[in-house]
Amino acid sequence: MNSEELHKRRGAAVARGVTSVIPSYVERAAGGSLHDVDGREWIDFGSGIAVTSVGNSAPRVVAAVREQVERFTHTCFMVAPYESYVAVCEQLAALTPGTFDKRAALFNSGAEAVENAVKIARHATGRQAVVVFDHAYHGRTNLTMALTAKSMPYKHRFGPFAPEVYRAPMSYPLRDGGLSGEQAAARAIDVIEKQVGAANVAAVLIEPIQGEGGFVVPAPGFLPALAAWARSAGAVFVADEIQTGFCRTGAWFACEHEGVEPDLVTTAKGMAGGLPLAGVVGRAELMDAVHPGGLGGTYGGNPIACAAALAAIETMRELDLNTAAQRIEAWFRPRLDAVAAAGAGIAEVRGRGAMLAVELVRPGTIEPDPARAAAVARACHDAGLLVLTCGTYGNVLRFLPPLVISEEQVTRGLDILAGSLLAQLPG
Structure with missing residues (x-):
């Protein structure tokens, strides 16, 4: 059964007040990735909202x-x-x-x-x-x-x-x-x-x-x-x-x-x-x-x-996941800072460890830009990267990868994120 068929079943069974971030249905997950019923891989920058820190289906x-x-x-x-x-x-x-x-x-x-x-x-x-x-x-x-x-x-x-x-x-x-x-x-x-x-x-x-x-x-x-x-x-x-x-x-x-x-x-x-x-x-x-x-x-x-x-x-x-979280921050920060410096409408890169975010604003101001945050998130999802938005103003992209994610997965995910941000530069 594919995601489209599952979505039809969902519409007839699940209350509409319960929403989901991505349109696909997960079949299995491990480390820093999710795999859906359609055979597609998603790089996971969400961890089920900071839940699967040790990775999905961790052996122990x-x-x-x-x-x-x-x-x-x-x-x-x-x-x-x-x-x-x-x-x-x-x-x-x-x-x-x-x-x-x-x-x-x-x-x-x-x-x-x-x-x-x-x-x-x-x-x-x-x-x-x-x-x-x-x-x-x-x-x-x-x-x-x-x-x-x-x-x-x-x-x-x-x-x-x-x-x-x-x-x-x-x-x-x-x-x-x-x-x-x-x-x-x-x-x-x-x-x-x-x-x-x-x-x-x-x-x-x-x-x-x-x-x-x-x-x-x-x-x-x-x-x-x-x-x-x-x-x-x-x-x-x-x-x-x-x-x-x-x-x-x-x-x-x-x-x-x-x-x-x-x-x-x-x-x-x-x-x-x-x-x-x-x-x-x-x-x-x-x-x-x-x-x-x-x-x-x-x-x-x-x-x-x-x-x-x-x-x-x-x-x-x-696995010393405290050190792993610090290492993840060291992988993320230079890329996020570089995208911010490129004029991507990022007012601030912030967070600690593997709890990081960028706040998107309209050019020359600190006025929140929630529409662009939503558009960037959708572009990431289309490219196979799961990211979450948040913030009182809905203008923050947040990153919560599993602490066992690999550097290669982070690099691929950041490539998608950077491309999505720069492809939709604020006007």
Whole structure:
């Protein structure tokens, strides 16, 4: 069955609100490539949105999943516990920033992890207000839609949303008029203190590098200043590391780049080699503040997903995927900088490790150019390169290759990308 036939079946069976980036249907995938049912190869600069960091069907993950499926598929940890759940929590405590005593709990998705981090912060502090930031993305459930900044397509006509969520200005160096990280933090803190009140803040929740909001890297000093303020205010500093975690930025977690030690960290995406698993990990006194039975879920920490996570983490260590992410950045940056210098309407090349992006603007301005971003992405897709767009303004091309991608695959992909950008120079 080919993609055209599958697309007809889809139209009769799948809700139209669920969309896809490329028109082809995947049959198999490995390393840095996808192969569709029509026999076509796609170079993968998306990783299922930063999920298959260790590569699709990574050998250790496949073996671990097969072994676990043969032993048992589900008991519910809240009913009959098992060792792999405990082992994943131990790994989270060991890998996340901070040498303090930690505890962890496992869930199914990033949105669920964020919701539980908010629950924990509110329970531990006795406060209700949650501070988030412009351009943030935290999920598609009711609470996480409230936490997310962008209306279309995530929030449009889905309200009313959960209350006691407040938005502060983000550090966005391209659009901040030269503010330093400390100055941008002072601006945000001023908004929080005036509009919310420090004594009311349960949690300050932030992506160390924003994902869907445009791969915005805050100016140096912004995150440490916010973390310090939260601590002084008695609020919980929560790092949403769902997209940035597990070697994606060239460190286990992106907070490490500035020495920030969050009180709580949310994880998902890359942690389990493609299987659905998420977690909240942080200070023991916060995590243990919740009464017994207050955290959980039927599928949270499913044994198959836990086995996959342990194998994925072992793969990350064995292949040194932090170094691999740094190497990928070294392959990408010169090409992206060269295309930007050629007058391709790129206002900024940004990101860390294998989490990189270019922001497209109209000539001589920083006015967003979402139409061109969409056109370039389509041209890449036509040529066999999977790239994703993002950003509050829809004008950012983002690159999230698997961390096991080869230099040859990156070179071929960048050739396609550069050609697509330069073939559609801004008028």
